[in-house]
Amino acid sequence: MTHAPFLARGGSLPRLGLAWVTWRQHRFALYGLLGMLACFAALMVAGGLQARSTYEQLGLAQCTSYSSGRCQQLADDLFTSYGTKWPFLFLLLLPAAFGAFLGGPLIARELETGTYRFAWTQGAGRTRWLLTKLTLIAVVLVAVTAGYGALYSWYNAPLDHVLPTGFGDYLNFELEGIVFPVQTLLAFAAGVFTGLLIRRTMVAVGTVFLGSFGLLMATVFKLRQDYMAPLTTTDKPGLRDWVVGTGFADPAGHLLSDSQSRSLYMKYVAQLPSGDGPTSVHTAPYRDWLQARHYAIVTSYHPAGRFWPFQLIEAGWMGLLTLLLAVATVWLVRRRIG
Template sequence: MLWVTWRQHRAALLTGLFLLAAVTVPTLVSGFAMHEEYRAAGIAACLTDPEARAGCAQLLDQFTAHYGQWGNRMIWVTFLPALIGAFVGAPLLAREFENGTWRFAFTQGVSRTRWLLTQLTVVGAAAAVLALACSVLFTWWRGPLDAMSSPMRTAAFTVSPGLVALTLFALALGLFAGVLLRRTVIAMGLTLAVYLTVRITLEETLRPHYLSPLVRTDAQKAADALPPTAWVVDEGLITTAGNRLSDGDERKILQQVYDGDTVREGGAALERYLAEHGLRHYTEYHPADRYPIMLIIEIGLYLGLAFALFAAAAYLVRRRTS
């Protein structure tokens, strides 16, 4: 069975290795340059010493401007799980049913369960290793940037070891869609659609609430009230009674203070207005030290989904008769 699995998926495995090699080289080149600049320019010292911070502003801005753009491109790795789900997971079973080869495969001297488990283990392990390699590479690359801003922001989360769980989820989704629909192209489409829906929902709606965010209120808007590594998930205005203002009310205040004009004088007029009316700023945030636990929660969610989908796919494979 091992040979059979290797023979059926060797093209995909080799393509994966080729892609990995293709991104490793430029990432290493730019990564070493960035780490060198980070060290040589003394940015680490700027970050640890609050006194030195103000003087470092220009240096930090330059560094972020130069490499932040590069880092944002890493968002492409969110497509790695989608590719594996659609091009490896979905056809794995759909193709067998579409071409009728399941009647060949399931009448040899290997039970369907063992057949599926071998395929799952080999393909799943290969996908996981590929994802892990990407995540290690990109996490290393992002090191300096994550020291300067929150490691919990989207790009950082995506290239974290969570990528492995996300990949296994996409693979299981593809398998399940394949055995459910038994049509390769339709299964690929469904895999992509569901993957994107789940990922975006999780990222936009659920992730900020894996843990309840901490809240702080400030009379004055203070830019450096929080360390830059904290992840701010919501901010706004709050009354002395503790009621939060709706977005509409906030807009009305801005309208009133600036009379429809743009914000001037660094917002000093607004701050005066807020003080007069007993309004304060509130900020909901996750401190940087919550990153590991937030990551573990997300990995758990994706692995749970992956396991459920694998089990459902295995159940359907055992029952499929046409």
């Protein structure tokens, strides 16, 4: 009975007692997740050091532009040196993993095994028991994910300098701002709430993992680009702008519909010399053909300056949802469970 040694004479639990109990109950899950993070961190440190060495050896610091000529080839060589970057796509699974394996069992295990009858009748009380656990684990998650985001920014800095990408690049957007810790807190809060409702640890873990990852994918590929209305331009967007779509405008400046764009393209294909077909068509000739007929290619994009507004919008609605889930969880534990 791990709670008993911390009962004070008056029946209350010392302030540090619940913190120690929280650590004891969740240490193995934390060990496993932190061990996995340590492996990824070691890969990032090794890859970052290698990339910086390659950057110096290639003399990329002497280049003023990396879009053409020898400097473009050197930039491509640097990109090749980032051969270990692909595993970090799995970092996108971390919020779901933290939510499932730390949040899912937090209450579900107590309810499933019946130990809540003991844990919640001690001097600390169920509300203090829950708030202490939520707060301590949340602090650890924020510290770990924020530190990991800073490490990724350091690791990616040489490549980002020579081959910048639009801020909508999902790996960079997740890890180089404030979104990553908030995503993790949301998954954790959802895990605790789901475990409270389902009361089965393994079912809660699976449900939270799939649900959290599904929400992330929906956010990345559907919701995020609509946080603000995109701008349009007939010029080439900046390297760090986020291109979200392209279209065509007729000589009068009217945007073409999808069917009109396809019809225009078929006209272009029809006038190609015999033996040529769509598979041999390159973008540049088609652009020349359009410009000769006074059509314009219109690009929809979010300028690079929207990176932090987008970060704040996403962190805002996720943070609000996290708070609502936490309040609902505390209310249900206080009023409905027992």
